[in-house]
Amino acid sequence: MPDTPGKNAIEVRGVRKVFGTGEAQVAALDTVSVSIRENEFFTLLGPSGCGKTTLLRLIAGFDFPSEGEIMLYGEDIAPLPPFKRPVNTVFQSYALFPHMTVAENIGFGLEMLGKPRAEIDARVAEMLKLVRMEKLAKRRTSQISGGQQQRVALARALAPQPKVLLLDEPLSALDYKLRKEMQIELKRLQHETGITFIFVTHDQEEALTMSDRIAVMSSGKILQVGSPRDIYDRPAERFVADFIGETNFLDARIDGIDGSKAKVTLKSGATISATLPDGFKPDGEATVVIRPEHAKAVKGDGDISGVVENVVYFGTDTHVHIRLDDGETFTVRQQNARGAGTSFERGERVGIVIGDDAAQILKD
Amino acid sequence: MATAAEIEKQTEAREIRNRWFLSAPALIIILLAASGPLLIVLLYSFLTPGPYGDVQWTFSTEGWVSVFLERDIFDDTLSFASAHLTIFWRSLKLALMATAATLIFGFPTAYFIATRPERTRDIWLFLITIPFWTNLLIRTFAVLQVIRNEGIINTALINLGITDQPIQMLYTDFAIMVGMVYVYLPLMVLPLYASMEKLDFRLVEAGYDLYATRWQVLKRIIFPMVRPGVIAGSILVFIPAIGAYVTPSVLGGGKNMMFANLIELQFGQGRNWPLGAALSITVMAIVMVALLVYVRNTSGSEARHG
Incomplete structure (x- = not known):
């Protein structure tokens, strides 16, 4: 689904949002454009203050853009x-109405839409079943747990069958185990209802595991939009590479370009092949990123070499921190297999083999 | 075992003693300042009026009879004391209207203050309480200055050619209402603000998000959540309003009396203390019944939700 462009549910076109006036003016969103496809799980990912919640609030209608259009199925x-x-x-915060029961909360939207009582009751029952809360329908929202409140909030928002569901960091208040459960639950709900989800989070892991596509945001701008794999394997900008996962940054010189690939020479003198980002303007210098698990440490010679500085055991894998000959540090992540596997000593001289397709050139 | 039980008994006795000792100041105040005078008033209402005020210690129900009935001075027949009933009705009506009016004006005011940025809220609250700095009598005379026939409003209306005769506002029920609303508005705004300040405005957003219009959000979300403030404010306004004395005597003139003025008349010129005492207790009863009905009705719907 992520790679088949379907109909667009939401199109954000050149949206700017400015808070404050005069000197104190702050642009929370700086000319953002993005298309969100029908039925996709789309995530806005970024650190706090990057503008992701502002964009969500503009789509919801709690704030109005200073400039630009927000199209919902072609209508502004x-x-x-x-x-x-x-x-x-x-x-x-879920924002459940404390003076109403669980069922009254879920039925509120339908009631406001003026639906007949019988239809509301039927739909509320259906929603309670969908989020597995049938037994607690008559409870007040203060009498249920955080995870249950989360389900009620979901059911309440889904009950009127919206064209798009907006989720503003809905899992951040839950503890780790519950959060994991709700991640799966959310995916299930999205699949069962077929509603377009726009999910806001600052948690990169959450974004990678749940989304069809991710937009990485920073300082009011969308830096990169793509599938989790695109974003992780092919970060186009330093911020994206740095924000998501761990990365090795290496300075390099571009020697020649061949289609989407380039031959680059690293500071250490080694020459490797790296993937170019879309819309790259070559000017000789570039930064290359290599994910720690896309490289391998070997005894003897590799593409680049250095001295082992530290070896950290993580259970599933081991991180080997290597000081390169040019002074940079490089981390390699090796999976731990039973019995087999190479072990490294501190101070040992090692080579690093960079896998095919492992190196990615950044735009900036 | 026996000693343990004994010790426990002793501790219990000491605790009871301490409890009485500690609550003594409160009990003394309740007995002397609240119940005592009330009992005296109740006692006086069953005595006979003295010739120059005061009471004579002879039992009589005449005071209570004349609360509602009038004795003809020639043939001793009883008829409804229509003058009293008019005053009862006016007091009740004006107090209810003043409560409603303060609620109508106070609600948006409190909402406005509660939605201001935190650091400016105190300034607005401060402005609301400024009238309290001035004596009630002076504030009431200020209202008189504004609404009298030669006052600002009438002068302006005449000069603008909207009317050529001054509109008679002073010495009407309307004047009393205006005076009471002006004087009691802060008593409504402050408790309303207190409950609105606690209101989670994300719930308001959630309401809008779920297709509730502005009016529906007000009715279904804001109002139920600030109901305690509405109840408190209404009680705080209704009680002084039904017993208002200064406002009706300054702005209502001699003929638009309210309860308090009637009571004052019996203790003063009327020299009928038992009647005054009976009237006082009648007002109290009316206020209590009104409050009971009101609180039961307004908090009833709250209880239905759970």
């Missing part, structure tokens, strides 16, 4: 108040 919804948008939100 940017000027509409939230209650006129067929879009619902799952809030970070």
